[in-house]
Amino acid sequence: MKRLLALAVSLTALLILIGCEGEVTLETPSVTYTVTDNGATLRLSWIEISDADGYYIYADGVAIDTIDDPSVTTYDATQPAAIYEVSAYAGEDESDKATVDCTPVKTSNLTVYGLSDPDTTHPSGLAFTNDGVAYGISVKQANYPDLDYIFDDANFTTMTLTSPNSYSPVYNDKKDMALDAQVTSFDTVTIADAPGNYSTQTTLSSNAVYYLFMDQDDDGWDTDSDHFGKMKVESISGSTVTITVAYQPITGLRWLVTK
Amino acid sequence: MKKIAALLVIVFALTIVGCQPPEQAGGVTQAQLDSLKTQIQSLQSQVDNIQTALDSLTTLYNAHIDKFHKRGGTKAPAPSKGGRTVKPPEKG
Incomplete structure (x- = not known):
């Protein structure tokens, strides 16, 4: 009887110990x-x-x-x-x-116009909201501070993406550059090239993808205010340019994974 | 008993014969295989050389296109919405 009691007590104690073990x-x-x-x-x-x-x-x-x-x-x-x-x-x-x-903000099928377009309501500039959404912006004095890129077919023989600081006098001090990615598929580009070969004046072609490097304070790569992106020129018809853009909101990060 | 012994001898003999390494594989001698290997290595080297030459040619071609056909240079400033002159391009 005593052995039975001891066994029962031991079993109960064991069950209590197991049951009380805290879950991590x-x-x-x-x-x-x-x-x-x-x-x-x-x-x-x-x-x-x-x-x-x-x-x-x-x-x-x-x-x-x-x-x-x-x-x-x-x-x-x-x-x-x-x-x-x-x-x-x-x-x-x-x-x-x-x-x-790290998802880039994508803006699809945005239409902008070259500087030679006589319609002053047609935006020839490209700018980004604080959230990274791209939008067309008219190249007029009130907008100069916001300009990131200009589609210039007035000062160049072919449509050229220019930086606002590439003019005299400058539109603003941003040094926003581009580089031909040598691919045609927008999603193929998962990382932009490192700075070094970007240009403040880049000739654009239809069905081509370009890396964007926005060196906002014109001091080389840093994580203060620089942003990277990619832009596909869907088509160029006269002065009308249709683009798809992705903007990396994380400053200084070159990753551009879109799906 | 004798039959079993004979059978064992036959099995042993067949095993010995079957385990001998083949002197030829599919009618091709080892010397021929070595020769083929040398030829393939030579071809591989030639392909590498062609690839290097092609890369060099591509670089020259792209430089030529960039210089003479793509950029088109700037043209005389024309009246535009911007009304500014263009500075030389900068790298960064």
């Missing part, structure tokens, strides 16, 4: 980022998550790397993607994912 709840990493390597790399950082065994890194929903040391809290992302995610894991458990959105 992993915090979601709070991820910040900096742009490095002339805009090619996004360095992700977070604070160490207690109880974690490590971290998973995802690019556009696909797990691309595992950090198996919980004290390592930075990751240099070099694979261009629209969305990066970081989660903590402990054994089979995984936290929610922290998201860094």
Whole structure:
């Protein structure tokens, strides 16, 4: 009888111990980022998550790397993607994912007009809102500060994308440049070229894609105010130009993954 | 008993014969294969040289197109909505 009682007590104690073991709840990493390597790399950082065994890194929903040391809290992302995610894991458990959105803002089929177009209501300039949406803007004094690019077929024999600071006197001090990407597919371009070969005057052709480098303060690449983008010239008909543009809102980052 | 012994001898003999490495593969000798390998390596080297020459030619062609056909240069400033003159292009 005593043995039976002892067994029952032991079993009960065991069940209580097992049942009372706390479930590990992993915090979601709070991820910040900096742009490095002339805009090619996004360095992700977070604070160490207690109880974690490590971290998973995802690019556009696909797990691309595992950090198996919980004290390592930075990751240099070099694979261009629209969305990066970081989660903590402990054994089979995984936290929610922290998201860094690197999606460029896309504006499709925007119509602008070369400077030679006599209709003053037809915009010959290109500008971007604070959110990165591209829009056509008339080249008139009130708009000079907002101009990012000018479609000039008045001072050039063919349609040319020019920088506002490429004139005398300048429209504004921005040094906004472009470079032929040598491809025709907009989505093929996932990262813009590093600065060096961009020009303040770029001849445009139909069905061609161009990298955009907006060196807003004309001091070379930095993460203060510079932005990258890509632009496809869908068509050029006389002075009428139809374009599709993508603008990377993260300053200094050259990634341009669109789908 | 004798039959079994005879059978074992036959099996042993067949195994020995079957395990001998072939002197020829599909009628091709090792020397011929070596010769073919040398020819392929030579062709590979020639293809690499052609690729290098082609890259160089492409670079020259693109430079020529950029210089003489693509940019078209600036033309005399004409009255426009901008009413400005164009400065030389800058790189960055």
